[in-house]
Amino acid sequence: MSLYYVNINPQKNGDHEVHTSECDFLPNFINRKYLGVFxxxxxxxxxxxxxxxxSNGCKTCTQECHTS
Incomplete structure (x- = not known):
């Protein structure tokens, strides 16, 4: 089980990326929303x-959910 967060700032393509708490690309505290433990x-x-x-998965930490 992991803690998940979503970036409140969209990427250039409009996606809000979802990250685990261990991700190297986890946004700063003020730029993310806690989603829960999944x-x-x-x-x-x-x-x-x-x-x-x-919303879309991060290419690094949630690769199986990254679609664009």
Missing amino acids: TKCKSAIAEAKKTYRQ
């Missing part, structure tokens, strides 16, 4: 999409 990134992405419809 066993799989798909659940974290679903939670992020409640706030940011265009």
